[in-house]
Amino acid sequence: MSVTQGFVVAARAGELAPGRMKRVDIGGRRILLANVGGHYYAVDDTCTHEDASLSTGFLKDELVKCPLHGSRFNVRTGEALEEPAEAALRTYPLRLEGERILIDLSEAGTP
Ligand code: FES
Numbered sequence: 001m002s003v004t005q006g007f008v009v010a011a012r013a014g015e016l017a018p019g020r021m022k023r024v025d026i027g028g029r030r031i032l033l034a035n036v037g038g039h040y041y042a043v044d045d046t047c048t049h050e051d052a053s054l055s056t057g058f059l060k061d062e063l064v065k066c067p068l069h070g071s072r073f074n075v076r077t078g079e080a081l082e083e084p085a086e087a088a089l090r091t092y093p094l095r096l097e098g099e100r101i102l103i104d105l106s107e108a109g110t111p
Pocket residue numbers: 047048049050051052066067068069070071083084085
């Protein structure tokens with residue numbers, strides 16, 4: 001893992017085609033990376049309802065659907081859109097440097 005100005009390299013853009021998502025484990029956190037039409041987003045991978053990995057769910061446009069009970073979250077804002085989950089996902093600042101996807105764990109948005 002390498003660090004650039006507080007940002008940590010999470011993946012390479014080539015690993016994440018449009019419409020796909022991927023879980024990465026960094027700094028003791030499980031992070032979901034999503035590629036929505038060429039825009040990349042990073043949120044917590046664990047559903048805020050129970051301990052389900054959202055990366056094993058379904059991504060449609062900006063919305064990821066939990067594989068366990070079907071709550072949907074917006075990967076851009078973290079917002080929970082359907083019960084049973086009510087709390088938002090933590091979001092992480094993300095930027096691209098060439099092929100590298102970097103996220104800032106220290107600047108995570110509070111749900
Ligand atoms: S664990 Fe995700 S909706 Fe229940």
